[in-house]
């Protein structure tokens with residue numbers, strides 16, 4: 001990473017936001033506005049590939065999830081699909097799984113899905129939900145064995161502060177997994193970009209009835225650091241064994257690191 005970029009705060013900056021506080025408020029309001037249609041839109045716009053990405057991410061941490069004493073936090077959990085995928089990998093063992101998000105409306109959906117899962121479930125844990133800001137988490141230091149975040153980390157208004165907070169709450173030896181969008185290269189990448197920047201915002205706006213969020217999505221992916229820079233930031237925050245694994249030609253990818 002170039003020396004000059006070290007001191008610059010980088011993070012999500014929705015259009016019209018003038019500082020970090022207003023950016024954070026804009027992000028929360030944006031997700032709250034699309035919460036009622038969020039799941040439907042996710043599955044339609046990703047052709048259901050999102051389910052595969054969540055499952056693949058959860059599988060990567062099976063060695064932690066099958067430990068009954070494990071404490072797991074899914075940050076920026078939204079309506080809880082990543083959290084439920086983690087629970088799925090836990091099988092019959094019952095680690096403590098917690099989903100955290102700062103949008104009340106998103107958590108209401110997660111809670112409703114939990115009740116359905118609880119009714120139809122066999123043995124295993126049911127996730128708990130907590131309303132909290134990922135940049136200021138209400139947990140003691142060195143508490144979790146695993147922290148994940150799917151498509152949420154990119155929306156933080158300060159990526160380095162987000163990474164520092166993850167490192168703070170991880171136990172020594174604990175792991176983190178950040179699943180987020182990437183920018184695929186080559187001819188497939190060029191085709192995908194037409195879909196992502198031209199088609200997806202139109203369909204998203206049409207189904208959600210809200211204009212901003214689906215224009216913000218491609219812009220936020222463009223702002224997100226490329227893998228080599230993100231890995232350098234992870235290492236600087238105190239994570240070791242930092243890696244990035246592309247999913248589906250690099251449309252998405254999983255960052256992993258250990259405290």
Ligand SMILES: C[S@@+](CC[C@H](N)C(=O)[O-])C[C@H]1O[C@@H](n2cnc3c(N)ncnc32)[C@H](O)[C@@H]1O
Nearest residue numbers: 031076077078101102103133134150151152155
């Ligand atoms: C794109 S959704 C992802 C939801 C879910 N993880 C998934 O894979 O579908 C991003 C979520 O991050 C949440 N979020 C963004 N910034 C946050 C912050 N600073 N603290 C907590 N949640 C945040 C939003 O409220 C939203 O629910």
